[in-house]
Amino acid sequence: MVNRYNGPDPEPSGHERQRLLAEVCPPGSRCHLCGELIENGLRRWHPRGPSMDHLLPRSKGGTWDRHNLAPAHYGCNSTRGNTDLLVKRTRRSRDW
Secondary structure, three states: OOOOOOOOOOOOOOOHEEEHHHHHHHOOOOOOOOEOOOOOOOOOOOOHHHHHOOOOOOOOOOOOHHHHHHEEEHHHHHHHHHOOOOOOOOOOHOOO
């Protein structure tokens, strides 16, 4: 059975993922979603901590290729989910 670990573009292992994260989010990087500085010293799932955002989401055919990754806060990346970058992401209180 093909899954995210053995498919045509498998998810990187822990060490490879850390190397890729250091390459995508070097110190002084800004989140491509909100424009704020990313705080690299924070724990893995901290909302202001570093993460790699897939410009074309994996669920829509995106890959782990370096050119498909951009620096983002973990919180911004999680909020974006798999929406397209071109979709305007504004929410008003009446939309909740």
